[in-house]
Amino acid sequence: MAEQVSPLGPAWVPGRHGRADGEPGVVLSETRPGSIVQAAAFPGSEKAIIAAIRKAAGLSLPDGAGGGVATDTKAAFGIAPGRFLVVDQSEGLADRLRAAIKPAEGAVTDLSHGRTAIRVSGPLAEWVLAKLFAIDFSLTALPLAAASATQHHDILAQIQRTGPESFDLYVFRSLARSFWMMLCHAAEEVGYEVR
Structure with a gap:
């Protein structure tokens, strides 16, 4: 099978971004499940x-x-x-x-060709996601493996907590680049790393 092409295109810029001092508050990645x-x-x-x-x-x-x-x-x-x-x-x-x-x-x-999977992890993952979605991301409200279907403006997101400081988000492939850029902007003040 041919290699899957990311819908993030030029918005995908590996490395450290936003606040440069200290450890990054979040790590952002595209997981590309089969x-x-x-x-x-x-x-x-x-x-x-x-x-x-x-x-x-x-x-x-x-x-x-x-x-x-x-x-x-x-x-x-x-x-x-x-x-x-x-x-x-x-x-x-x-x-x-x-x-x-x-x-x-x-x-x-x-839905493999219609969704993009994005992972948001790190000590400030809950805080960054709470800037975008009106749900409680605390471990008590959204425990390990639990999920929520929600949206930010017109972008539907299905979100699952995959670790104590890790969330996997599934968004429509056609809106993934726009969502990614918004997510990066939301993470700038805490510093983020794209992997």
């Missing part, structure tokens, strides 16, 4: 979809929207009632989910 897939349950089939995600991706989701699970290479979380975003660093997840989900139970949509 698979980003939405699994949607038809009414009454949520448990069957959760079981299919466990079978196809090896991830055990809790019941209910907002819950999630994350490993070093995979993640899954609820984005709405009966809808889940499932991410894998390897390709082929959509096919594995389609094989695990009966047609009467739900639908699978491969």
Whole structure:
């Protein structure tokens, strides 16, 4: 397969930016997973979809929207009632989910080419993200692996806490460059590093 081209284009500038003294407040990176897939349950089939995600991706989701699970290479979380975003660093997840989900139970949509995955990590990640989104990013309100679907103006973002100081954000590929530039601007005063 051909190498995936980043939608960030010339906005992607590796290195240190913003406030130069001390350690950077955040580290920004594009993770480029091989698979980003939405699994949607038809009414009454949520448990069957959760079981299919466990079978196809090896991830055990809790019941209910907002819950999630994350490993070093995979993640899954609820984005709405009966809808889940499932991410894998390897390709082929959509096919594995389609094989695990009966047609009467739900639908699978491969979003791999329509979404961009951005990681925001570091000691001031919560603070920088709170400048953009009207949600509580504290560990108590958004615990490890939990997620939220929200937006900044017209840019939809699905956000999952993947570590104590780390968040993965999924945004529409067509809006990724604009979102990235806004994120960099929000991080300037604390200093950020692009990796």
